[in-house]
Amino acid sequence: MATPYESGCDPVSPNRNLAPVSAELDDQGRLMVGGCRLSELAERYGTPLYVLDEQSIRASAQEYREALKRHYPGDSLAVYASKAHSSLALTGLVASEGLGLDAVSAGELLTAFDGGMPPERMVLHGNNKSVEELALAYSHGVMVVADNQHDLDCLAELVPKGGAPVRLMLRFTPGIECHTHEYIRTGHLDSKFGFDPDQLQPVLTALAGCAWARVEGLHAHIGSQIFELDPHRDLAAVMADALKLARELGHPVRDLNVGGGLGIRYVESDDPPSIDAWVKVVAEAVTLACRERGLELPRLMCEPGRSLVASSGVTVYTVGARKVVPGIRTYVSVDGGMSDNPRPITYQSLYTACLADRPLATADETITLAGKHCESGDVLLKDLPFPTCRSGEVLVVLATGAYNLSMSSNYNRIPRPAAVLVHQGEAELIQRREQPEDLLRYDLMPDRLRSLK
Structure with missing residues (x-):
């Protein structure tokens, strides 16, 4: 299993590391990001949960800004491709670092305006x-x-x-x-x-x-x-x-x-x-x-876009069911999947995973990490060397800061996850968790169908 601590990369360079810049182990060997223990965040906010590291985002923004100044003799501007992750919090972060923003819809425009991005630094x-x-x-x-x-x-x-x-x-x-x-x-x-x-x-x-x-x-x-x-x-x-x-x-x-x-x-x-x-x-x-x-x-x-925010994010899940198909495959399921990360089923994208409280545990079996959706293709990671884990353990998928929250859906009428921004030991909610009743907000029942009950 690849872990954040076996990559051999410079830990202060987020786009070359598997984990956020601030990732570290506490005194019991449990994974922390932004000074917050991930298993504790899972308990507090529930799972699936998107966790974004402010330090990583700022470091990447500063690296773009400073590299442009260092290598280009003229004026320059890095413009955040907000389709990677569009939110008020992300807009405020990149705006405060002096970047611009690229929007592709009225929704992204309004998010950028309300998030404090100057229109003169934006493109549509x-x-x-x-x-x-x-x-x-x-x-x-x-x-x-x-x-x-x-x-x-x-x-x-x-x-x-x-x-x-x-x-x-x-x-x-x-x-x-x-x-x-x-x-x-x-x-x-x-x-x-x-x-x-x-x-x-x-x-x-x-x-x-x-x-x-x-x-x-x-x-x-x-x-x-x-x-x-x-x-x-x-x-x-x-x-x-x-x-x-x-x-x-x-x-x-x-x-x-x-x-x-x-x-x-x-x-x-x-x-x-x-x-x-x-x-x-x-x-x-x-x-x-x-x-x-x-x-x-x-x-x-x-x-x-991706290179600015992807490595800043992790997704936290809770392990659930386990199914062993003798001689073929062992499925371990988590409480999310293609609705919070559609990239594996869409692009066959690969990721790295670890256990939140045992990130350096030795891999002793090969599993297929499956989502909970009613699709055979809802698989996050296939044939993954992984330590044996039990139901209820907290599992972390790394580098999910881009194209996960922004591409999330309500497939199978599953509510979208919450998202938190972590920094210096504090976690702030930047997206509330949807509730099942929220999914009925825009549904309408014709009267003629009510009479058929």
């Missing part, structure tokens, strides 16, 4: 934005990332005559592929996201005469959970060519947004580059590409 993404979402972004001065002609047509109707022009960033597909999961590979040409490269010149030409639009940026993104660095060098050259074209056509483009995609360590065999190494490659590549083309350096933007 999406391949099928509604008129209401565009209007909300425009009314607050949020930069809109135009993904297609539909966005531009809606905005042309939306902006009042004589009104302030909408701040635009054009997204295009750079035609660069990465060796990652097909479902999250967005930089190649066959993608629902962005203008095709051959559309860029006619779109920029058409926008040059539009009083309602001000093209201030260009955006491209090549994928997610990426460990490779070379594709980012290729991306810089493609984007610098686009920047040169846009400026030649008279657009005041000052922002070059290279997206996100840096991977993190989910299991011991994963070997992602550090935040500093990733930023260094991107910054140097953009600087070189612009100088080779005689371009004034743009403001360099990037959109970290």
Whole structure:
């Protein structure tokens, strides 16, 4: 079993470690995060429970900010991709660290506004934005990332005559592929996201005469959970060519947004580059590409999501049923699963697990860690070397700070878990646990069906 203490990684570098920065053992060998014992949090708040480490999030945000300053000679801004985990608390944290925020819906916009994120540090993404979402972004001065002609047509109707022009960033597909999961590979040409490269010149030409639009940026993104660095060098050259074209056509483009995609360590065999190494490659590549083309350096933007928050989070479960299929498999079930972590069944994602109060226990059997949902595929970890555990023990799955809470569901009418933020021995509730009766809030019963009781 991989544990947080056998990874051989620098413990102060969250994106290279399996556990949060603050993870440690108490004097009885029990796992603590943010100065809080995880089994005690399970008892206090119930399980499943999302636990987020404030120290880890701040450390990652500071690493991005400082690496950009160190390696890029121009202005820069890291923009948190809030789809990884959108909440008031997370918004407040990243805003206080000087980062911006990327939203993809009205819900994420409103969360960011209420969480204290300055609109001028925000961008709105999406391949099928509604008129209401565009209007909300425009009314607050949020930069809109135009993904297609539909966005531009809606905005042309939306902006009042004589009104302030909408701040635009054009997204295009750079035609660069990465060796990652097909479902999250967005930089190649066959993608629902962005203008095709051959559309860029006619779109920029058409926008040059539009009083309602001000093209201030260009955006491209090549994928997610990426460990490779070379594709980012290729991306810089493609984007610098686009920047040169846009400026030649008279657009005041000052922002070059290279997206996100840096991977993190989910299991011991994963070997992602550090935040500093990733930023260094991107910054140097953009600087070189612009100088080779005689371009004034743009403001360099990037959109970290997973690499900012994934390693900060753990999910705490309670062990329940055990089933032994002789000669085939041993199933150990927990009180959550695909409704609080859909990534294993969706992406075949791998994770690391341990017992909260026996994190360094020796693995003495192989189990399949199953969820409680009525799906054979609801498996969190398959063929996992693990210490024999008993019903009622608290089990921890690491690196669940991204795409777990934000992708959670009510499948099988199971309420969503609570979430707590831990820091310096204090735990604060940042999301209440749903109750079964909450799931009936939006249901309506036609009167004609009531009469059939």
